[in-house]
Amino acid sequence: xxxxxxxxxxxxGEFDGNWQELYLADVATIQAGFAYKSxxxxxxxxxxxxxxxxxxxxxxxxxDRNPAYWDKVxxxxxxxxxxxxxxxxxxxxxxxxxxxxYTAQIPCDGKFLLNQRxxxxxxxxxxxxxKFLLSKLRTSxxxxxxxxxxxxxxxxxxxxxxxxxxxxxxxxxxxxxQQKIASFLSKVDEKIMLLTEKKDKLTxxxxxxxxQLFNGSFQEQDGQLTFIPPTLRFKADDGSEFPDWEEKTxxxxxxxxxxxxxxxxxxxxxxxxxxxxxxxxxxxxxxxxDDSGLIYVNNTFHVKNxxxxxxxxxxxxxxxxxxGECARITKEFDGANCHALLVASPNLEKVNSSYFxxxxxxxxxxxxxxxxxxxxxxKHILGSDLKDIKVNAPSLSEQTKIASFLSxxxxxxxxxxxxxxxxxxxxxxxxxxxxx
Numbered sequence: 001x002x003x004x005x006x007x008x009x010x011x012x013g014e015f016d017g018n019w020q021e022l023y024l025a026d027v028a029t030i031q032a033g034f035a036y037k038s039x040x041x042x043x044x045x046x047x048x049x050x051x052x053x054x055x056x057x058x059x060x061x062x063x064d065r066n067p068a069y070w071d072k073v074x075x076x077x078x079x080x081x082x083x084x085x086x087x088x089x090x091x092x093x094x095x096x097x098x099x100x101x102y103t104a105q106i107p108c109d110g111k112f113l114l115n116q117r118x119x120x121x122x123x124x125x126x127x128x129x130x131k132f133l134l135s136k137l138r139t140s141x142x143x144x145x146x147x148x149x150x151x152x153x154x155x156x157x158x159x160x161x162x163x164x165x166x167x168x169x170x171x172x173x174x175x176x177x178q179q180k181i182a183s184f185l186s187k188v189d190e191k192i193m194l195l196t197e198k199k200d201k202l203t204x205x206x207x208x209x210x211x212q213l214f215n216g217s218f219q220e221q222d223g224q225l226t227f228i229p230p231t232l233r234f235k236a237d238d239g240s241e242f243p244d245w246e247e248k249t250x251x252x253x254x255x256x257x258x259x260x261x262x263x264x265x266x267x268x269x270x271x272x273x274x275x276x277x278x279x280x281x282x283x284x285x286x287x288x289x290d291d292s293g294l295i296y297v298n299n300t301f302h303v304k305n306x307x308x309x310x311x312x313x314x315x316x317x318x319x320x321x322x323x324g325e326c327a328r329i330t331k332e333f334d335g336a337n338c339h340a341l342l343v344a345s346p347n348l349e350k351v352n353s354s355y356f357x358x359x360x361x362x363x364x365x366x367x368x369x370x371x372x373x374x375x376x377x378x379k380h381i382l383g384s385d386l387k388d389i390k391v392n393a394p395s396l397s398e399q400t401k402i403a404s405f406l407s408x409x410x411x412x413x414x415x416x417x418x419x420x421x422x423x424x425x426x427x428x429x430x431x432x433x434x435x436x
Contacts, residue, residue, distance in 0.1 A: 006171050010433035012184075015177045019436055025166035027128040028087075028121040032162055033114035034080050036070060047071055051082070051106075052115045056090050059138065061104035070113050080114045082106045085123065085130035087137060091160050092117040100158065101146050103137050105130070119165065126175055131182035139435050142170060171436045181434055188430065192423050199416040206409045213402055214362035216392050218247050234401045242398040251387035253356075254315070256345040259383055260308040260338035268301035276302040277336035279310070281318045284325045284341070287357050287410075289316075289333060302337050310336045310343065313353040317342040317360070317386070323379045324369040326360050328353045342383050355399035358406050359391060 006018040024030065036050055046069040054066045073081055082088075086106040093100025106112055106120070114120050121137070123130040136142060149164040172178065212232035218225045227244040236242055251257060265278065275296025283290050302309065310316065312334045317326040319342050329336070346353050359365045372385035394402070 006436055008434050008436050010430065012177070012180050015173065015180070017174075019171035019173045021169050022172050023166060024121070024168045024170070027172060028123055028133060030162065030166055031079060031114065031120050031122070032091075033116045033118040033120075034077070035116040036068075036113065048073060048081070048111060048113050050115045051088055051112050051118065053090055053092065053117055056088050056102045056104045056118065059102050059104065061088070061107070068115075073113070077113065081110060082112045082114060082120050083109045083122065086120045087122075087130065087134050088114070089119050089121060089137065089165075090117065091119060091165070093158055100150075100160070101143055103134060105134050119162065128172070129175065129178040129182045131186060132178035135182070135185055135431060136170060136172070136435060139431060141435070142168070145170070185427075185430070188423075188427050192420065192427065195416060195420040195423055199413060199420055202409065202413045202416055206406070206413065209406070209409070210358070210362045213406075214359060214364050214392070216245050218392075234398060234405070236397060243395050245392050245394045245398075247390050248393040249387065250344065250389045250391060253351050253391070253393060254344035254346050256343075257383050257387050258307050258343050259319070260316070260341040260343055261305050262340050265295075265297055265301065265339060268297045270296045270298040272296050274298075277333055279316060279333065279336055279338040279341065281321055281325070281340060284316060284318050284327050286325070287327055287361055289327045289330070295339075297337055305337060308338050308341075308343065310334070310338055311345065313346055313348060313351075315344040315346070315353050315357060317344065317381075319383075320378055320380045323373050323381045324360060324366060326357050328357050342381070342386055344386070350393070350396060352396060352399035352403050354403035354407065355394075356391070358403060364392070 006021070008019070033051075048070040049063060050068040050070055051061075052066065052068060055062055057065060070077075084106060088104050088106065090100045090102045121133065123133050145168045146160060146165075149160045149168070150158040151161070173181075209232065213230055216230035216233075217228045219228055220226070225247065229244075234242070260279075269278075270276070272294075275298055277291075278295040278297045279289065280295065283294060310329045310333060312329055312331055314329040315326055316329060316338060317324065319340055346356075360369060368389050368391070369381060369386075372381050372389065373379050374381070393399075
């Protein structure tokens with residue numbers, strides 16, 4: 001039984017035999033950080049950056065988070081100076097949360113000093129591979145043993161001590177097999193990195209395009225409003241110029257702007273089998289409807305509350321909290337009901353709803369919703385104020401062209417996100433099968 005447990009399910013063909021149970025101290029040099037004083041280094045050379053708890057965030061090295069620096073490394077400081085491949089591990093965190101047990105790998109020699117409440121683990125030549133060791137420290141087996149050693153400290157803090165960490169026992173193959181696994185996982189990580197870069201570039205491209213598509217404005221000249229076209233503009237299918245945009249009030253384009261149901265709907269909740277979809281603020285995110293955790297209400301409630309009933313092409317906007325988040329109602333949510341959302345029903349002879357959803361995510365649209373936002377602790381917007389907002393309205397044909405173009409970019413971003421999620425899930429499955 002023990003022999004079977006010490007052999008991974010997925011293994012390279014040239015290796016056999018059991019993995020060996022070893023203490024962490026047997027495969028890595030472990031060094032705790034030092035309590036460097038927080039001093040103003042703005043006028044001093046910034047030769048060394050201190051690596052603090054805040055810089056090891058969700059298993060990433062984030063050098064931009066609350067950076068702090070040091071200018072001199074004495075002989076006594078030398079042991080806190082890290083090398084390329086060293087693994088930083090957070091030892092302290094909040095009880096009930098997983099903000100400790102995070103790991104990150106140091107990218108280069110001689111630039112980073114380890115601060116308190118952290119340790120670095122340095123692989124031992126010929127015994128452990130740094131990439132393999134990092135992957136090992138991110139397995140569920142390590143996390144289980146690490147959290148099992150956590151003890152309460154002051155307040156609501158939990159800690160893992162150096163001695164407990166050193167005695168955590170895990171299974172390791174011989175060095176050549178570690179190197180083979182590490183090399184393979186590096187290629188997987190390269191694929192994930194490329195997909196991440198692809199997604200980030202598409203997202204940044206969309207952001208730039210949005211700024212150029214919606215920056216048209218109206219300026220008063222000789223007592224008249226003159227339209228200043230946006231930096232980026234489409235032409236009609238026949239090659240002709242679209243007409244100038246018009247400055248319109250929201251209510252002139254969306255004749256019905258109203259509130260969703262406000263009150264207690266809990267007694268009317270129903271199952272998904274016989275209920276009506278009931279959208280809430282949490283379901284409206286980043287210009288789309290997120291149906292995770294979707295609530296349903298019974299038909300009696302739905303029939304009684306006609307003002308909060310939704311139709312295709314209605315725009316729903318979050319009214320309290322994350323104000324301004326909005327989405328177009330698609331066929332999937334035609335006939336749904338909603339809670340505490342602003343509902344704008346369009347005049348479809350003048351309006352492409354998808355265009356105005358994108359508009360309210362553009363810099364100018366965000367600025368307009370910000371102007372009508374009230375409240376300090378909880379942000380809030382009123383339907384009456386939304387009605388009076390003046391928006392830049394192209395012709396319906398140009399609205400459709402803009403919305404279609406941005407939708408195509410969104411589809412590419414969604415595809416990149418899907419590919420990235422699948423790659424991460426694939427890696428997760430590999431780790432489960434390649435490690436014991």
